[in-house]
Amino acid sequence: MQIPRHLAIIMDGNGRWAEKRRLPRILGHRKGVESVQRIVDDCLDLGIGHLTLYAFSSENWGRPRDEVDALMGLLGNFLKKELSQLQERGIRLVAIGELDRLPEATVKILKDIIAKTEHNTKMVLNLALSYGSRNELTRAMQSLARDVAEGKLRPDDLSEQDIDARLDTHDIPDPDLLIRTSGEMRVSNFLLWQIAYTELYFTETLWPDFSRDELTQALQAYSNRQRRFGLTGAQLDGTADSDGEGRH
Ligand code: IPE
Ligand code: IPE
Ligand code: MG
Numbered sequence: 001m002q003i004p005r006h007l008a009i010i011m012d013g014n015g016r017w018a019e020k021r022r023l024p025r026i027l028g029h030r031k032g033v034e035s036v037q038r039i040v041d042d043c044l045d046l047g048i049g050h051l052t053l054y055a056f057s058s059e060n061w062g063r064p065r066d067e068v069d070a071l072m073g074l075l076g077n078f079l080k081k082e083l084s085q086l087q088e089r090g091i092r093l094v095a096i097g098e099l100d101r102l103p104e105a106t107v108k109i110l111k112d113i114i115a116k117t118e119h120n121t122k123m124v125l126n127l128a129l130s131y132g133s134r135n136e137l138t139r140a141m142q143s144l145a146r147d148v149a150e151g152k153l154r155p156d157d158l159s160e161q162d163i164d165a166r167l168d169t170h171d172i173p174d175p176d177l178l179i180r181t182s183g184e185m186r187v188s189n190f191l192l193w194q195i196a197y198t199e200l201y202f203t204e205t206l207w208p209d210f211s212r213d214e215l216t217q218a219l220q221a222y223s224n225r226q227r228r229f230g231l232t233g234a235q236l237d238g239t240a241d242s243d244g245e246g247r248h
Contacts, residue, residue, distance in 0.1 A: 001216075002223040004176035006050035007043060008198070010190055011035070013182025013206030026070040031208035033078055037085075040125060042212045044089055046219070050124045050172055054190050058098065058132030072103050075129070079109045083116060090122030096168035097131030126172060133192035140166035169194055177222045179215075181207045199225050 011032060018028030036053060043051045056071060063071075086093055093113045100107065110129075143166045147153040153162065164170060175191065175198045183204040187195070201218045203210075226233060234240040 001219050003047050003219065004199075004222060005048075006052065006173050006175045006177075007048050008052040008054070008175035008178045008191060008195075009039070010054045010178070010180040010188060011207040011210075012180060012184055012188075014208060016182065017206040017208040025067060026074075028206075028208060029071055029074055033074055035208055035210050036078070038212070039210065039215065040091070040123075041089075042215055044091065044123050046215075048123065050126060050175075052096075052126040052128060052172070052175060052191070054128045054131065054188075056097075056129050056131070057189060058130060058135050059189065061101070061130070072106060076103065076106045076109065079106065079113060083113050086113065086117050086120065086125070090120045092117045092120040092124045093127070094124060094172070095127045095129055096136070096172075097129045098135060099129060101130045124172065126169075128190070131168070132189045134189055136168050137193060163193070167193065174198065176227075177201060177218065179203065179218050181205050181210050197227065197229055199227065 014028035014032040015025040016028070017031060018025045021027075036055075039053075040051065055075070060071070061068060082093070085091075093110075095110055095114065099110065102110070140163055144153065144158065144162065148155055169191070174194045174196070178187075178191075178195055178198045179201045180186075181203055183202070185202055191198075199222050201221055203214060203218065205211075205214050226236065228236060232240065
């Protein structure tokens with residue numbers, strides 16, 4: 001089985017998991033945290049180098065106040081308990097998104113864990129919090145525009161690397177595989193630039209029910225894909241008679 005270097009997950013379906021059971025949505029989110037803990041262990045076990053979890057989007061701020069508060073509460077509690085787990089397992093925590101919009105106490109714990117786990121090397125756990133890809137790209141463009149205005153960068157010299165370098169994900173490789181749970185076939189403002197050549201995998205399973213078995217199925221499907229990056233299958237197999245342009 002091929003193991004992606006970077007797995008990204010849109011953890012969707014907590015609310016519906018609860019609603020199906022006539023429970024308040026927040027219980028679905030609570031159950032979702034258990035899935036997070038399981039999946040982190042599974043990914044570590046499988047040798048996945050980077051795991052990015054979409055936990056809260058820029059647009060999720062628009063949900064009812066009670067739900068937002070409850071989600072922030074869960075996040076705070078999760079982080080408080082997480083440091084010792086991460087240290088024990090050698091996992092480094094990083095985060096992307098507009099972190100300053102999170103409650104002050106949460107930002108403080110988050111920054112503390114990020115600093116304390118900085119030298120861990122077994123896996124990088126990247127939490128997307130208050131994250132929206134368009135927001136991230138806008139902030140990157142603002143930084144580019146400032147550098148141009150200050151004469152540090154000439155517009156004609158601007159490269160893809162200059163854009164990459166200004167994204168929150170600048171020191172994280174692009175995802176190899178993106179999983180979305182709950183049957184929705186959309187990307188919902190997640191890593192739009194970074195998933196240009198990412199393999200996509202959708203499952204009907206709601207996030208609280210997402211198991212090791214489901215993860216293995218996704219990895220099997222990923223293993224059977226041929227990632228061509230715009231080239232031909234023969235070029236990648238090494239069966240092409242020549243490479244380069246201009247052949248017919
Ligand atoms: C994903 O579950 C978690 C967050 C977006 C915070 P949802 O809360 O979106 O669950 P559904 O999609 O309403 O079922
Ligand atoms: C995407 O799920 C965001 C997270 C999983 C954190 P949403 O539930 O917010 O996405 P939409 O609204 O269905 O597109
Ligand atoms: Mg949802």
